[in-house]
Amino acid sequence: GVLIHTAYVGGVFAAVAHGLPTGVSALIVGLQPILSACIVGPLLHERVSRMQWLGLVIGLGGVALVLEGKLTFDGATIEGVLFSTIALVGITVATVYQKRFCTGVDLRAGAAIQYAAAALVAVCFAVGFEPMRVDWTVRFALSLSWFTVVISTGAIMLLMALIRRGAVARTASLFYLVPPLTALWGRLWFGETFPISALFGLALPVLATR
DSSP, X not given: OIIIIIIIIHHHHHHHHTTOOHHHHHHHHTTHHHHHHHHHHHHHOOOOOHHHHHHHXXXXXXXXXXXXXGOOOTTOOHHHHHHHHHHHHHHHHHHHHHHHHOTTSOHHHXXXXXXXXHHHHHHHHHHHHSXXXXXXXXXXXXXXXXXXXXXXXXXXXXXXXXXXXXXXXXXXXXXXXXXXXXXXXXHHHHOOOOOHHHHHHHHHHHHHTO
């Protein structure tokens, strides 16, 4: 719970808050499938085939193509890179730990324990580093509801179920779909640029997860 909700989710938000461009942050966290593949062998005795390694490299290349126009270090800080790296390590170790020790735990009970542990640590960081002031606007309430219900509950529960049913390396490869789909949503909803090279890059992560 601390690794996923505090280190990973909190790390990504903290990285952006400290000036790290979203494209760079997405690329750093996008290394998660490859990092997972590097450690599942010695820790979980999972075999990653040559074709899987090829797929992981191709998927990372596709992510880089999608994020090509967003890969700028303007305004980036060492703190931002550090927080993004913490997020990368957090989600990687969390998925391996979940597979190694928690596959027999009821998903609902496990989620409750995760949220409680993450909340305790997050509150400590908030009290120590945040002003502890909230502007309760409709936009904030809707955003908070989305992150709470869809991401912290729905997406994480789905991730736990996938880890339980399959290999960590294969499950981790699905993370390659996040940056391209985010870029596509940005184009459809907000009119953000989506170059031709990104269309090719969008297909590569899909192929990598096959």
